Amino acid sequence: MATPINNNMAAIKRYVVVGGGIAGVSCAEQLSQMDPTAHITLVSASKLIKSVTNFQKVTRTLELFDVEETDVSHLTRSCSNVTVINSHMTSVNPDQHIIHLHNSQALSYHKLCLCLGARPKLITRDHPNDVIGIRDTESVGTLQHKLSSARRVVIVGNGGIATELVYELSGCTVLWVVKDSSISSTFFDEGAASFFLPSLRTQGEASGTGGSGAAPDETVKTKPLKRMRYLLDPVDQSASGEGKDDTSGTAMGSALGPDWSSGIKMIGNNKEKGRNVHVEYNCEVERLLDSQEMKSLSLTETLLSGTENESIDSDKTSWPFYVKLTNGKVYGADFIVSATGVIPNTDRLLDTIDISKDDLGLVVDEEMRTSAVDVYAAGDVCTTSWPSVPNTWFQMRLWSQARQMGAYAAKCMLAHSGGESITLDFCFELFAHVTTFFGYKVVLLGCYNAQGLGKDYELLLRITNGVEYVKVILQHGRMVGAILIGDTDLEETFENLILNRMDLTRYGENLLDPSIDIEDYFD
Ligand SMILES: Cc1cc2nc3c(=O)[nH]c(=O)nc-3n(C[C@H](O)[C@H](O)[C@H](O)COP(=O)(O)OP(=O)(O)OC[C@H]3O[C@@H](n4cnc5c(N)ncnc54)[C@H](O)[C@@H]3O)c2cc1C
Numbered sequence: 468m469a470t471p472i473n474n475n476m477a478a479i480k481r482y483v484v485v486g487g488g489i490a491g492v493s494c495a496e497q498l499s500q501m502d503p504t505a506h507i508t509l510v511s512a513s514k515l516i517k518s519v520t521n522f523q524k525v526t527r528t529l530e531l532f533d534v535e536e537t538d539v540s541h542l543t544r545s546c547s548n549v550t551v552i553n554s555h556m557t558s559v560n561p562d563q564h565i566i567h568l569h570n571s572q573a574l575s576y577h578k579l580c581l582c583l584g585a586r587p588k589l590i591t592r593d594h595p596n597d598v599i600g601i602r603d604t605e606s607v608g609t610l611q612h613k614l615s616s617a618r619r620v621v622i623v624g625n626g627g628i629a630t631e632l633v634y635e636l637s638g639c640t641v642l643w644v645v646k647d648s649s650i651s652s653t654f655f656d657e658g659a660a661s662f663f664l665p666s667l668r669t670q671g672e673a674s675g676t677g678g679s680g681a682a683p684d685e686t687v688k689t690k691p692l693k694r695m696r697y698l699l700d701p702v703d704q705s706a707s708g709e710g711k712d713d714t715s716g717t718a719m720g721s722a723l724g725p726d727w728s729s730g731i732k733m734i735g736n737n738k739e740k741g742r743n744v745h746v747e748y749n750c751e752v753e754r755l756l757d758s759q760e761m762k763s764l765s766l767t768e769t770l771l772s773g774t775e776n777e778s779i780d781s782d783k784t785s786w787p788f789y790v791k792l793t794n795g796k797v798y799g800a801d802f803i804v805s806a807t808g809v810i811p812n813t814d815r816l817l818d819t820i821d822i823s824k825d826d827l828g829l830v831v832d833e834e835m836r837t838s839a840v841d842v843y844a845a846g847d848v849c850t851t852s853w854p855s856v857p858n859t860w861f862q863m864r865l866w867s868q869a870r871q872m873g874a875y876a877a878k879c880m881l882a883h884s885g886g887e888s889i890t891l892d893f894c895f896e897l898f899a900h901v902t903t904f905f906g907y908k909v910v911l912l913g914c915y916n917a918q919g920l921g922k923d924y925e926l927l928l929r930i931t932n933g934v935e936y937v938k939v940i941l942q943h944g945r946m947v948g949a950i951l952i953g954d955t956d957l958e959e960t961f962e963n964l965i966l967n968r969m970d971l972t973r974y975g976e977n978l979l980d981p982s983i984d985i986e987d988y989f990d
């Protein structure tokens with residue numbers, strides 16, 4: 468029988484936020500700032516929570532900040548009306564306005580915000596020792612431990628985590644398995660991807676088969692960028708294991724974020740070896756084989772020894788297991804990192820709240836409301852359902868969006884408590900992301916890859932190998948998206964041009980002429 472722990476609070480507005488990641492913490496902080504009299508409870512399955520420090524606006528929509536992983540006292544000191552319960556929510560009863568916690572406690576709410584995050588969507592859960600995902604501090608500890616004795620690591624996936632890992636790993640051979648014909652396809656088309664290929668080879672050899680983007684011959688030394696600081700507490704099994712759901716594995720710690728890999732050693736068993744990446748394009752992992760299965764197959768393994776391919780017959784090395792790719796090749800490996808996207812942590816809510824059929828997130832409207840009355844959601848757990856007009860914002864499961872959604876959900880909860888509605892926050896007008904890939908600053912604005920534009924667009928390009936890559940997407944003479952790689956200093960001007968929807972037809976290619984100071988041009 469559940470024990471309600473706050474029935475005497477009926478008169479006070481009680482806001483409950485579940486999840487100690489950036490969405491949950493931003494939501495609790497915003498509620499506290501806007502209503503210092505409110506009673507706010509943050510339920511966090513992990514003892515460590517995220518906090519944002521040194522926040523700075525780069526432009527109207529681009530944000531830079533440091534992220535720290537701290538204990539809960541950091542939040543309760545700065546927000547005196549926030550109480551933190553270190554527990555695991557087991558279910559929600561929207562009819563009774565109650566959530567149930569681990570060990571049979573129940574907590575009532577007037578308004579609830581679910582910020583449960585997501586977990587890695589692994590290529591298989593059948594081989595937990597061989598196939599790992601990266602999400603939280605604990606999973607990075609596992610990666611480091613496995614790496615220390617690894618000769619060869621397979622990285623599957625072509626998005627953010629894979630792109631960061633292939634650049635950071637050294638001391639072993641990395642086999643990068645991508646579904647596409649170019650690298651980092653979540654963020655870049657083939658042109659932009661080929662700008663990065665020399666960086667992949669900077670510290671060692673990189674080879675590739677099956678891709679369309681041939682690596683340029685020159686090896687360019689990349690200019691290291693001032694990186695954002697990200698502080699990780701030392702891996703604490705007891706902290707990140709708190710509240711772990713053994714049956715579904717849904718409750719990991721909070722997700723890592725900007726610059727998570729900086730300062731973390733990711734070195735394989737050969738400390739002398741630099742970066743050594745081999746890319747297999749246009750394929751996926753078909754199956755994993757153990758050494759017995761391998762022996763019984765008359766397959767050919769491609770060895771990653773320099774640029775030569777040798778047959779398995781001459782390979783006397785034995786591996787813990789082998790991966791068979793859909794292109795027929797088989798490689799031995801020590802372990803696999805499955806960097807293949809995320810699944811929102813909605814398993815326990817399937818019966819009570821509407822879930823997106825596409826990505827299993829909690830569907831939210833433009834005031835962050837789910838289908839259940841007084842239940843809101845923010846961050847990686849949610850799927851936005853509002854139409855984006857003009858069509859230059861879209862959801863991506865990113866730190867910046869989790870922070871913005873958490874804070875905006877708080878504003879919506881307070882407005883609705885007062886019987887008011889609220890207009891969609893400005894930050895959802897333009898997709899804007901700043902990050903670092905291969906040592907370069909990367910700014911993505913609007914429909915940076917011409918998403919949703921069909922064939923009805925034009926591209927302008929400016930490329931200086933090893934220095935910068937600028938791509939602008941124009942539709943009917945108006946800028947609708949841009950990719951800025953390197954220190955281009957164009958982000959503010961381009962953001963304004965996209966937001967203002969100015970007709971740029973008469974400027975033609977001069978828009979990207981490096982001899983023209985574009986900011987003056989539009990003053
Ligand atoms: C390796 C890595 C690198 C990344 N790098 C970047 C980057 O450079 N830039 C960027 O913008 N984004 C990056 N991201 C994405 C970004 O970190 C996430 O989008 C963001 O952190 C999501 O925040 P969240 O609060 O929604 O979810 P989470 O951080 O996952 O937090 C969810 C919280 O809910 C808790 N929880 C879950 N279920 C329950 C329950 N039943 N009861 C109680 N608590 C529960 C969890 O323990 C966790 O504390 C990265 C992600 C990863 C994994």
Ligand SMILES: NC(=O)C1=CN([C@@H]2O[C@H](COP(=O)(O)OP(=O)(O)OC[C@H]3O[C@@H](n4cnc5c(N)ncnc54)[C@H](O)[C@@H]3O)[C@@H](O)[C@H]2O)C=CC1
Pocket residue numbers: 590623624625626627628629631644645646652653750751752805806807808809863864865902903
């Ligand atoms: N710098 C940044 O902005 C970073 C952002 N992140 C975020 O963290 C989250 C997790 O990152 P990722 O796991 O990299 O997700 P992702 O969504 O960025 O990329 C997933 C990739 O895996 C591929 N994929 C999916 N299923 C596959 C399969 N079965 N076989 C082969 N490939 C498959 C997809 O095509 C896609 O390229 C994302 O939300 C991402 O945006 C992560 C790291 C860095």
